[in-house]
Amino acid sequence: MLEVTLKQELPGFTLDVSFEVPTGLTVLFGRSGAGKTSIVNAVAGLSRPQAGRIVADGRVLLDTDAGTCLPPHRRRIGYIFQEGRLFPHMTVRRNLAYGARFAPRDAPREDMGRVVEMLAIGDLLDRRPGALSGGEKQRVAIGRALLAAPRLILADEPLAALDEERKGEILPYFERLRDEVQVPILYVSHAASEVGRLATSVVALADGKVLRQGSAAEVLGDPAVLPAGAREAGAILAARVVRHHADGLTELEAGGVPLFLPRIGRASGAPVRLRIAAHDVILSRDLPRGLSALNILPGTVAALRPGAGPGVMVAVDTPAGRVLARITERSARALDLAEGAALHAIVKTVSVAPGDVGGSGAAA
C-alpha cells in the first residue's frame, strides 16, 4: 500500500493530489501535463516537493512537515523507466542482480529463476543490453526493478517508447506482474487502452488534481474521466464463461445478462474481463428487432457528457455494469436522451480484455 499526498506549485498549474495505491496495479492516468511526472519523481525521490507526505508499506518516504525526505537509494522503489536505462557495461544477469545486494537481508525477495521464467528472458542472461530489442530491454528492466526487493513498483509510461507491436509484446508481462507479484504497482500512462487492460484501480488526473480514483470499472465507467473524442474510451465488465456452443460461440454471463462472442479458450465458470469500446456501442430507445447484433443490454442513462466535437459520451447503467457509448450530439437530441432515460445498448463488438486470454478480441 502506498499513500501519496502532494502539493506543489508548477509552471502553469498547481499540483494538489491525495491518493492511495492498493495491492494490484494502479494506473495513474491523465494526459501529458496533468502532473504525472511530478508525482512519479516525488515518489521515487528524484525531486523534492514543496509539501507532502508519502508512505510506502508503512515506511515514511517523505514528510515535509517532519522534515523527512529519504534519498532515492533508501526508498526501495522499483522504478521501471520509459527508456529501460539498463547498465550497458553489465550483462543482463548482472543488471538483474544489481539491486539485490543493496536490499536489506530480511526484505521479501523474488527468486531470480522465477522472475527470469516469468519474463521469458532466460536466453538473454549472458548478453549485454546494447544488442537487445526495445521489448527485450523493457522485460529486463521489469525484472531488474522486481529483483531489488522493492516496496512498490513504479512504471513511468514503460511502453511509450515502443511501437505498437512491441507494446503488445510487453503488456502480457505487466499482467503477469500484476497477477503473480504481491508488490503494489503504480503504472503511469496516458493510453486508455493500457488502463483498460492492466488496471485493477485507477487514479485519474487532470490539471494537477485527482479527478476520480477507484476500481478500474468504476473510474472507466465515468464519462467525465475520458475525453468524449477519445477513440480508446470504453468500459470494463466482469463476466463469467457459461458454456461453449456448437456453432463456435461462447456464451458468457455478466450480471445475469447473456453475452455471446466467438469461442474463447476458457473453461466454463472462468472469470473474464470484457472490454467494450465506446465507439462500438449503439443506443436505441426501443428494443431493436431484426438486427444482426447478438448482444443487447437494457439500461438507463447515468450521465451525458458533451465533447469538444460533435460527439457525446453517454454512460449507461446496465445489469451487467456500466457501459459507455460515443454517439453524435444529433443522435442524442433525436433520442431525447437525459439522465434516467431508459434505452438499449447494442454492442457491436465485445472483446475479452486481451491479456486475459492471450490477445483475442473479436466481433460478435
Add this chain to the structure above:
Amino acid sequence: MIDGVTPAEWEAVRLSLRVATTATLVSLPLGVVVAYALARWRFPGRELLNIAVHLPLIMPPVVTGYLLLLAFGTQGPIGGLLDRAFGVTFAFRWTGAALASGVMAFPFLVRAVRLSIEAVDPKLEQAAATLGAARPWVFLTVTLPLIVPGVIAGTVLAFAKGMGEFGATITFVSNIPGQTQTIPLAIDLALETPGGAARAARLAVFSIILAALALALSEWVSRRVAARVGGRDA
C-alpha cells in the same frame, strides 16, 4: 645500438620511467575526483578550480617550475612543512621531478576524464540510485566502469607528458644525473656537450620507443573495454 648505451643513459631511461609512472599513479585518483567534481558538482569556486587545474597548461613551464620551487622548496611553505613533518623532500630529488611532471600532466588527465564523465548519462546513475545504490556505490559500479576509456586516455597522456616534461622540471629540481636527469634533460645536456650528438640520438630513440609502446598498450586495453562499455557482447 644497444651496445653503445652507457650506464648513465640507462640511468636516465630508468629514472624517466620511474618519474612518469609515479607522477601518473599519484595524480590519477586525484584527477578522477577533480574531473568528477568539475563535471557533476555545482559549488562556489568551481570556476577557480577549473582555472587552477588548467594553469600549468597555459603558463610557461618555467613559471610553473618557479612556482613549485617557491612552494615546495625546502624553504617554501609546503615543502618546509612536508620536510619537517614527514621527511619528504622534493628539492633536487627525483620526487621533485615526479611532482613537476604530475602538475604539468594534470590538466591533460583531468580534461580526458572529465569529457568521459560528461558523456555518462546521469539517468543511468539515477537508475542505480533507485535500485538502492548509495552515491559511492553508484560511482564505483556505474560511473567508473563507463569512463574507463577516458581514464585510459588520460593516463596515457599523463604518462607521455611525464616522460617528456622539461621546463618545469629543470627549473624546479635542476639537472642532476641519477636524481632529476630524465631523458629530455639528458638529451639537452648531451646536445650542450661536445661529442654528445650520438648520446642525444640514442636517448631520442628510447624516448620514441617508450612513447609508442605506451600508446600501443593503451590502444589494446581500450579495444578490450570499448565493447563492454558500449553495451555490446564482447
